[in-house]
Amino acid sequence: MxxxxxxxxxxxxxxxxxxxxxASIRSEMLIIEDLTDNPRAHPRYVDLCRRLNSIQSLIRFxxxxxxxxxxxHASPFPYCVFAQNREERRLFHLVLRSVSHRWYxxxxxxxxxxxxxxxxxxxxxxxxxxxxxxxxxxxxxxxPLAIDFGRHREQTQGTTCPLSPTLENIITSNAHRxxxxxxxxxxxxxxxxxLPKMSQLSALEVRWYLSSxxxxxxxxxxxxxxxxxxxxxxxxxxELPTVSSITHLTFSRIPIDVCxxxxxxxxxxxxxxxxxxxxxxxxxxxxxxxxxxxHKHLTKLTWHLLDSxxxxxxxxxxxxxxxxxxxxxxxxxxxxNSDQFLNATSFFQRLPKSLNEINFKGxxxxxxxxxxxxxxxxxxxxxxxxxxxxxxxxxxLDKVFHKLFRKVTSSDKLVLPFPKxxxxxxxxxxxxxxxxxxxxxxxxxxxxxxxERIGLIDSFVFWTSGYDxxxxxxxxxxxxxxxxxxLSLIIEESGKCVDISAKCNLP
Numbered sequence: 001m002x003x004x005x006x007x008x009x010x011x012x013x014x015x016x017x018x019x020x021x022x023a024s025i026r027s028e029m030l031i032i033e034d035l036t037d038n039p040r041a042h043p044r045y046v047d048l049c050r051r052l053n054s055i056q057s058l059i060r061f062x063x064x065x066x067x068x069x070x071x072x073h074a075s076p077f078p079y080c081v082f083a084q085n086r087e088e089r090r091l092f093h094l095v096l097r098s099v100s101h102r103w104y105x106x107x108x109x110x111x112x113x114x115x116x117x118x119x120x121x122x123x124x125x126x127x128x129x130x131x132x133x134x135x136x137x138x139x140x141x142x143x144p145l146a147i148d149f150g151r152h153r154e155q156t157q158g159t160t161c162p163l164s165p166t167l168e169n170i171i172t173s174n175a176h177r178x179x180x181x182x183x184x185x186x187x188x189x190x191x192x193x194x195l196p197k198m199s200q201l202s203a204l205e206v207r208w209y210l211s212s213x214x215x216x217x218x219x220x221x222x223x224x225x226x227x228x229x230x231x232x233x234x235x236x237x238x239e240l241p242t243v244s245s246i247t248h249l250t251f252s253r254i255p256i257d258v259c260x261x262x263x264x265x266x267x268x269x270x271x272x273x274x275x276x277x278x279x280x281x282x283x284x285x286x287x288x289x290x291x292x293x294x295h296k297h298l299t300k301l302t303w304h305l306l307d308s309x310x311x312x313x314x315x316x317x318x319x320x321x322x323x324x325x326x327x328x329x330x331x332x333x334x335x336x337n338s339d340q341f342l343n344a345t346s347f348f349q350r351l352p353k354s355l356n357e358i359n360f361k362g363x364x365x366x367x368x369x370x371x372x373x374x375x376x377x378x379x380x381x382x383x384x385x386x387x388x389x390x391x392x393x394x395x396x397l398d399k400v401f402h403k404l405f406r407k408v409t410s411s412d413k414l415v416l417p418f419p420k421x422x423x424x425x426x427x428x429x430x431x432x433x434x435x436x437x438x439x440x441x442x443x444x445x446x447x448x449x450x451x452e453r454i455g456l457i458d459s460f461v462f463w464t465s466g467y468d469x470x471x472x473x474x475x476x477x478x479x480x481x482x483x484x485x486x487l488s489l490i491i492e493e494s495g496k497c498v499d500i501s502a503k504c505n506l507p
Contacts, residue, residue: 022052025048025051025052026052028044028048029045029048029049029052032044032045032048033045064102064105064106064109067103067106068106068109068110068112071093071096071106071107071110071113072110072112072113074092075092075093075112075113091118092113093107093110093113093114096113108139109139110139111139111140111141111143112140112143113139114135114136114139114140114143115136115140115141115143115144115145115146116145116146116148117132117133117136117145117146117147117148118148119132119133119147119148119149129164129167130164130166130167130170133167133170133171134170137170137174142177143177144177144178144179144180144200145174145177145178145179145180146178146179146180146181147171147178147180147181147182148182149181149182149183149184168190171194172193172194172197175194175197175198175199176197176198176199176200177200178198178200178201179200179201179202179203180201180202180203180204181198181201181203181204181205182204182205182207183204183205183206183207184207184208191206191215191217192216192217192218195217195218195219195220196218196219196220197220198219198220198221199220199221200221200223201219201221201223201224202221202223202224202225202226203224203225203226203227204217204224204226204227204228205226205228205229205230206228206229206230207230208230208231208232208233214233214234214235214236214237215229215231215233215235215236215237215238216237216238217237217238217239218238218239219238219239219240219241220241221241222241222242222245223245224240224245224246225245225246225247225248226246226247226248226249227246227248227249227250228248228249228250229250229251229252229254230250230252230253231251231252231253231254231278232253232254232278233253233254234255234278234281235255235281236254236255236258236281238258238262243262243265243266243267244266244267244268245268246262246266246268246269247268247269247270247271247297248269248270248271249262249263249266249269249271249272249273250271250272250273250275251273251274251275251277252273252275252276253275253276253277253278254274254277254278255277255278255279255280255281256274256277256278256279256280256311256314257280257281257282257283257284257314258281259274259277260314260317260318263318264293267295268297269295269297269298270297270298270299270300271298271299271300271301272295272298272300272301272302273300273301273302273331274302274303274304275302275304275333276304277304277311277314279311280311280314291321292321292322292323293321293322293323294323294324294325295322295323295324295326296325296326297326298324298326298327299326299327299328299329299354300327300328300329300330301324301327301329301330301331302330302331302333302359303315303318303331303332303333304333304334305332305333305334318347319346319347320346320347322347323350324350324351324352325352325354326352326354327351327352327354327355328354328355328356328357329355329356329357329358329359330351330355330357330358330359331359331361332358332359332360332361332374333361333362334361334362345374345377348374348376348377348378349377349378349379351378351379351382352379352382353379353381353382353383354382354383355378355382355383355384356382356383356384356385356386356420357384357385357386357387357388358375358378358384358386358387358388359388359389359390360388360389360390360392360396360400361390361391361392362390362391362392363389363391363392363393363396373396373399373400373403375400375403375404375417376403380415380416380417380418381419382418383420384418384420384421385420385421385422385423386421386422386423386424386425387400387404387418387421387423387424387425388424388425388426388427389424389425389426389427390426390427390428391427391428391429392428394438394439394441394442397426397442398441398442398445401442401445401446401448401449402445403417404417404418404421404449405417405448405449405452406452416452416453416456419453419456419457420456420457421453421457421460422457422459422460422461423460423461423462423463424446424460424461424462424463425463425464425465426438426462426463426464426465426467427464427465427466428465428466428467429466435466435467435468435494436466436467436468437467437468437470438464438467438468438469438470438471439470439471440470440471440472440475442471443469443471443472443475443479444475446462446475446479447475447478447479447482450479450482450487450489451482453487454482454485454486454487455486457487458486458487458488459487459488459489459490460487460488460489460490461490461491461492462489462490462491462492463490463491463492464492464493464494465494465495466494467493467494468493468494469491469493469498471503473503473504473506476500476503476504476506477504479491479500480500480501480503480504483500
């Protein structure tokens with residue numbers, strides 16, 4: 001049953017009572033101010049100021065328990081950047097506790113503000129690093145820990161970020177509390193010795209950018225959900241007590257046989273990303289006992305094709321047997337390998353209706369109107385809302401747009417592919433940093449795409465990066481007509497919103 005309040009009950013509420021008393025005090029203070037040039041010398045005025053401060057402090061007062069909850073909800077994870085241009089980044093809770101003595105006490109007694117520890121790889125003062133870690137451990141109680149060992153280093157810097165013996169001992173003695181761990185350029189032998197002691201570990205990220213060391217990971221945790229490994233690593237040996245807990249996997253520059261092994265064995269995957277895989281350690285393709293290979297929970301997939309015969313049969317294994325009934329986001333990199341693409345058609349035909357995001361990356365070859373792309377084989381009633389094309393030729397982009405136009409089916413019916421599409425992103429990164437001009441042909445494609453969707457969608461965003469929209473005035477006039485009609489249109493050129501009306505006034 002919902003509580004109802006009458007006007008009289010509101011007038012009698014504590015909040016209204018305070019407001020009424022405040023108004024009465026202010027009125028009396030105004031009278032005194034009109035009577036004298038120095039109201040603060042008036043004894044009654046001083047008393048009124050004291051009463052006003054007392055009443056307002058009741059409004060401003062927040063119990064420490066509530067303040068603690070507010071701090072925890074406001075705290076970014078795991079750290080907050082207050083000054084983008086400063087190398088030293090003060091952590092959120094350290095800033096809070098410097099505000100006042102009361103806030104200091106609240107922060108110190110809130111364990112949830114201390115169990116996320118970020119130790120920068122640029123940290124040179126080992127003593128302060130040790131002191132900060134001990135402070136976090138003391139104030140975080142028995143909460144599980146999330147530890148971040150530094151941000152990315154430039155490739156010109158050293159290969160490792162050694163830990164002091166004291167710091168290493170502190171972490172090792174608290175390894176059982178670590179739930180999330182991010183490692184960047186730490187000695188591989190340290191990783192191997194400490195990971196088995198992390199019995200609560202649920203997320204691990206390992207990054208390396210220079211040499212290609214051996215990586216040996218041995219886990220004791222049966223609750224590992226997320227594993228992110230960014231190489232190059234070769235060889236790689238990973239021992240898990242169970243693979244059933246793994247839900248998120250990202251492998252970058254890891255031997256492809258390792259990637260495929262985990263992709264096949266981890267049946268509860270929600271996300272899987274294979275980026276720039278290396279040649280296999282063993283050339284024997286694994287045998288899949290149960291076909292087709294169905295990942296019924298997988299919603300995001302990234303697969304990177306490479307122009308290598310040693311990698312082709314691994315991709316063919318994926319394309320031939322994999323079935324992803326819940327897939328929502330697909331990223332397909334390096335579509336330039338036409339031979340591998342021909343083997344991919346059945347895979348695209350099996351993509352589900354739930355697919356709402358498609359990412360093309362690295363189609364560097366020129367194509368013509370007859371060149372097939374995998375949109376030809378993807379079901380046209382998919383719930384596609386976002387199409388992103390990155391580092392592809394303009395001829396490929398033109399081809400993509402043509403696949404989005406209305407077409408006549410074999411039964412002479414007009415069908416509009418992907419009718420829910422509302423956002424298109426086009427990205428290009430030139431080596432010299434200059435923008436590339438996008439021709440009027442793409443502008444004409446955009447006009448047709450939008451005209452065919454009027455009445456089906458309410459808004460559309462066309463977002464570009466690394467391009468100058470070199471379109472003629474006629475195209476801008478057509479886009480303005482669409483925008484002024486029933487379709488809200490936003491066009492962004494290299495991150496800046498385009499004034500369509502201003503473009504129409506160009507000579």
